[in-house]
Amino acid sequence: MTTGGWILMLSSVGAVTALTVFCFWKILAKP
Amino acid sequence: MSTRQPEQWATKIGVILAVAGSAVGLGNFLRFPGRAALYGGGAFMIPYFISLVILGIPICWIEWTLGRHASRHGFHSAPGILGMTWRSRWSRVFGALALFIPVVIYMYYVFIEAWCLGYAWSYATGAIDAGPDPTAYPAYFSGRFTDYIGAAEDGALLRGMSPAIVFLGICFFLNFFLIYRGITRGIEKFSKWAMPALIVAAIIILIRVLTLGTPNPQLPEQNVMNGLGFMWNPKSVEGGGSLSALYDPKVWLEAAGQIFFSLSVGFGIIMTYASYLRPDEDVVLSGLTASSVNEFCEVCLGGLITIPAAFIFLGAAPVAAVVGSSIGLGFHAVPVVFEYLPMGALFGFLWFGLLFLAAVTSSVSMLQPAIAFLEEGFGLDRHRSVFAVGALTGIGSLLVIYFSKDTVALDVMDFWVGSAALVVLALFQVLLFGWILGAERGIDEANRGSDLAIPKGFAFVIRYVCPVYLVFILGGFAVQSFPAQVQAIFARPAALITAVFLLFVLALMIALVELAERRWQERGRPGALVQERKGT
Numbered sequence: 001m002t003t004g005g006w007i008l009m010l011s012s013v014g015a016v017t018a019l020t021v022f023c024f025w026k027i028l029a030k031p
Numbered sequence: 032m033s034t035r036q037p038e039q040w041a042t043k044i045g046v047i048l049a050v051a052g053s054a055v056g057l058g059n060f061l062r063f064p065g066r067a068a069l070y071g072g073g074a075f076m077i078p079y080f081i082s083l084v085i086l087g088i089p090i091c092w093i094e095w096t097l098g099r100h101a102s103r104h105g106f107h108s109a110p111g112i113l114g115m116t117w118r119s120r121w122s123r124v125f126g127a128l129a130l131f132i133p134v135v136i137y138m139y140y141v142f143i144e145a146w147c148l149g150y151a152w153s154y155a156t157g158a159i160d161a162g163p164d165p166t167a168y169p170a171y172f173s174g175r176f177t178d179y180i181g182a183a184e185d186g187a188l189l190r191g192m193s194p195a196i197v198f199l200g201i202c203f204f205l206n207f208f209l210i211y212r213g214i215t216r217g218i219e220k221f222s223k224w225a226m227p228a229l230i231v232a233a234i235i236i237l238i239r240v241l242t243l244g245t246p247n248p249q250l251p252e253q254n255v256m257n258g259l260g261f262m263w264n265p266k267s268v269e270g271g272g273s274l275s276a277l278y279d280p281k282v283w284l285e286a287a288g289q290i291f292f293s294l295s296v297g298f299g300i301i302m303t304y305a306s307y308l309r310p311d312e313d314v315v316l317s318g319l320t321a322s323s324v325n326e327f328c329e330v331c332l333g334g335l336i337t338i339p340a341a342f343i344f345l346g347a348a349p350v351a352a353v354v355g356s357s358i359g360l361g362f363h364a365v366p367v368v369f370e371y372l373p374m375g376a377l378f379g380f381l382w383f384g385l386l387f388l389a390a391v392t393s394s395v396s397m398l399q400p401a402i403a404f405l406e407e408g409f410g411l412d413r414h415r416s417v418f419a420v421g422a423l424t425g426i427g428s429l430l431v432i433y434f435s436k437d438t439v440a441l442d443v444m445d446f447w448v449g450s451a452a453l454v455v456l457a458l459f460q461v462l463l464f465g466w467i468l469g470a471e472r473g474i475d476e477a478n479r480g481s482d483l484a485i486p487k488g489f490a491f492v493i494r495y496v497c498p499v500y501l502v503f504i505l506g507g508f509a510v511q512s513f514p515a516q517v518q519a520i521f522a523r524p525a526a527l528i529t530a531v532f533l534l535f536v537l538a539l540m541i542a543l544v545e546l547a548e549r550r551w552q553e554r555g556r557p558g559a560l561v562q563e564r565k566g567t
Contacts, residue, residue: 001256004273005264008073012334015080016326023320026482027043 037105038214040307045219047317050304051324052222052392054295055229057143059329060386061357063289064262064337068354070285071276074265076330078277078286083326086287086500089493090296090457091322092485093464095314096477098305107306108404109299110544111551113459117467123548125459127540129299130404132456133397134420135448135536136298138427139441140397141206144390145198146180146362147383152198154369154379161370168367169349176362181435185525188432199428203421205391210398211417214307218395225388226324232385233332236378240340246371253346258339261347284507287500292450293329294322295393297457303400315481328389337365344371358438361386398424408547423536430532434525443529446516451508458501465494 001009040046067075101112110126153159161171179195181187188195209217245254265273268282276282291297305314341350341364353359365382369375398420405416427444434440464473470490478484520526 001260002264002273005073005260008076008265009259009263009334012073012076012080013331016323016330020320020323020327023316023323026316027047027320030482 037107038307039309040219041215042219042223043312043317045215045223046304046308047321047324048226049218049222049392049396050301050317050321051328052226052389053298053300053304053396054293054321054325054393055226055328055389056140056295056393057147057357057361057386057390058289058293059325059389060233060333060337061361063293063329063333065354065357065360066285066289067334068262068338068350069268070282071268071279072261072266073263074274074276075282075286078283079290082283082287082290082500083322085492085496087290087294087296088319088322089489089497090291090461091294091301091318092315092477092489093460093473093493094296094299094301095305095318096473097460097464098302099308099310099312099314100476102306102308103310106407107303108407109302109400110404110547111407112302112306113463114548117463121459122463123544124541125456127537127544128452128456128459129302130401130544131537131540132448132452133298133300133399134401134424134540135427135444135533137206137394137397137424139431139444139449140390141202141394141424141428142180142195142199142431142441144387144394145195145202147387147390148202149179149194149198150362150366151380151383151387154376154383157376159366159376159379161367165370168370169363172366173363176358180438181432182437185434185436188435196432199432202391202394203425203428206395206398207417207421209391209395210402210420211413213413214399218399221395222392225392229385229388230328230332232381232388233328233336236340236381236385237332237336239372239378240336240343243340243343246343250346253343255339255343258342259335261342261350262334262338280507284504284511287504288450288507291453291457291504294325295396297453297455297460298397299400299456300396302460303403304396306403311480313481313483315477315485316483319483337361340368341365344368404543404547408543408550427532427536430529434529436525439523439525440529443520443526444533446512447530447533451505451513454501454505454508458498458505461493461497461501465490465498470494 040049067079097112097116101107101115104115106112106115108126109129110123113122113126113129116122161168177183181193181195209221211217241255243255245251247253265276267273267275268279271278295301308314337360338350338354341360345364345367350364353364366379369379369382372378401420402413402416405411405419406413411419431440431444464470470493471487473493474485474487474490520530
């Protein structure tokens with residue numbers, strides 16, 4: 001696993017996870 | 032005349048999971064990892080995410096908005112929804128296309144769904160026995176799959192009672208049972224447990240894969256880190272540096288295509304589902320959430336499981352040989368992994384079980400547009416509309432299972448309908464929203480009642496960038512594949528018969544839409560439909 005591979009994998013997985021968490025947080029936070 | 036009350040989603044999370052379920056399918060776990068590994072590894076993710084932002088999510092929002100907009104006038108079918116936005120003959124033609132696409136995709140997709148159920152059942156009952164010799168595993172699974180789907184000879188599956196036919200019957204019954212129960216009691220209820228269940232199953236498998244370490248000390252290079260590297264390390268496609276893939280138009284074409292097919296845009300399904308929202312229900316955040324769930328399944332689960340697991344046990348060369356084919360990866364390579372894995376039968380059951388759930392949430396969504404059309408276009412009750420769609424899709428599936436040699440019928444349907452026609456319909460939707468309705472007006476409509484506003488800058492994206500990008504994809508298809516696909520149709524009678532059948536179904540859809548339009552006109556479209564429902 002190269003440094004470039006790590007950067008691309010973690011940024012891809014992190015971005016998608018963050019977007020999913022943000023969306024569900026927005027939905028669940030609404031009364 | 033239908034006496035049913037107009038249906039609506041019961042909960043917001045229900046509609047989000049139903050739309051996400053429609054999008055999450057075999058492509059997330061098989062097609063995406065294969066495409067990424069083949070077209071640049073980690074570098075593939077750069078055009079992939081750009082395509083998501085400027086193509087996938089905007090078209091999702093368009094479908095959600097058009098669907099909710101039409102729901103105020105009582106329309107739930109694509110011809111009604113598109114006709115509400117633009118009263119033109121073209122809306123009827125493309126409305127018919129939006130019925131044709133999901134119905135035809137269902138005809139072969141349910142067959143693949145049956146393979147997944149059949150494999151899950153085989154693992155659960157211990158029916159898979161590859162023998163003690165690891166070198167014989169690939170040949171065993173390749174042969175088993177060929178026999179299972181009748182790929183050696185046309186009509187092979189129809190001699191006697193083959194397992195594939197039994198499981199196909201079960202899948203047909205399950206899909207039509209869910210669709211018969213309706214939006215809330217069928218699709219929503221099923222999606223609300225199937226989606227979490229498949230995500231949990233995938234997370235269990237992911238943990239198992241990531242904790243494998245180096246399972247065979249005699250092959251130290253076949254370890255988890257190298258497996259992840261095989262998938263995620265940026266690499267060239269045809270020589271050059273690690274990021275040279277970014278200069279290759281084919282990589283951009285594949286990334287855009289993957290986003291497009293993964294999010295299930297251009298099927299007309301999201302539009303239909305959104306038409307069951309309340310008129311003031313949010314569409315922007317819901318659309319974004321459904322897309323993000325799909326992306327989570329694709330990137331975080333599919334991207335970390337399939338290729339690394341196959342690499343660890345098979346090595347680089349065998350995996351490289353199958354990454355271009357979702358079926359090769361899913362039904363030839365991955366089952367070999369479960370032979371090496373401790374408690375492989377359990378993980379095999381979980382894997383094919385999750386693929387089956389992902390497939391059902393997709394296939395059931397493919398039936399709803401046609402059911403909704405028959406109900407509102409001709410006033411059929413649910414019994415009759417389910418029977419009519421069941422009969423048509425049954426004939427199509429029969430064609431697929433009869434012409435099973437080399438999966439010819441399946442491939443013809445998948446290319447012309449499951450790939451090319453989608454892009455054409457999406458292009459119409461984008462032009463309709465961006466130019467006929469007006470992008471700014473459309474975004475205002477989307478933002479009405481929404482918990483998250485679409486930035487105004489997306490008007491430019493929808494009006495100019497999306498159409499150009501879609502023409503680029505269609506052009507890419509035309510140059511790369513159309514000549515060979517046309518030749519393939521005339522090369523084999525099975526392919527020609529399938530193509531003629533597709534033209535017949537398309538003509539039937541156009542004729543039915545014309546008849547429904549006349550009926551709507553006679554009753555004073557569009558309000559008559561609402562009054563008709565209230566009055567009955």
